[in-house]
Amino acid sequence: MKKLMQILMLSCRKASELIDKKSLIKLSWKENLQLNMHTAMCDGCKAYQKQSLVLDNILHKHVQSNDESQVTQLENPDLKNKIKSKL
């Protein structure tokens, strides 16, 4: 029984790895089981799991926003002059 628990119990480091792995690659049934057992007992990793999904969502929106006009417009006169002098 003790051995079985050792196989099934993950550290938080490993559990948080699996949480982020899951958003990229399908986990094996064993990994899923390990992760579910861990998050059922660990508040830190439970919170991490939720936040990992929030981050996915925000990152997706941020990176996909391809609207150039939404970006803060800056001026860079030095760059302008530098390029002109090189032409």
Add this chain to the structure above:
Amino acid sequence: MQNVMDSTNLKNTVKCWVELYSDNLYSWALHKTSSKETAEDLVQETFMAAVQSFGKFEGKSNPKTWLFAILNNKINDHHRGNFRNPTINDNSFLQVFFDQHDNWKPEEAPKQWEDETGNLFDDAEFQKAFEYCLGKLPDGWFSAVQLKYLEEKNGELICQELGITPTNFWQILHRAKLQLRKCLEINWFKK
């Protein structure tokens, strides 16, 4: 004589484009790379490329659209190049978060955020904090994030293209997210 005329013409046209669009291009490049120097280099390269392939332009499209297409290709190449040599053999990074038994250090354990809906993104102040935190990521990690969320391809496909192992890829994304999460907690959620 004809050739000399053409090349002066071309240079004047491109100079005019620099005047008109370099700030737009720079702002975009900075948004996409989070690095002032990289953004400046990429915009410069964009105009050099425009001079060289001017023949392909032929006034068929809007110059601004054309320049942005060149720049976006360069930004993509930059992220791919950056990502080929990422640093991940860094146990000291993980030691910030985990104790000797690999469990969360008490002060690092994630606590519930007040707003977990993801509507946060509509908040301009949050976006500022978010971009600040993105900019703090090491180059290779930042590029990994861009590649993952930009193309929405599955992980394995990206890895094939980049010639890296999937393990490498998600390990980097994992570290990037650990760091982002912490940075947001300090700069946004604790306020």
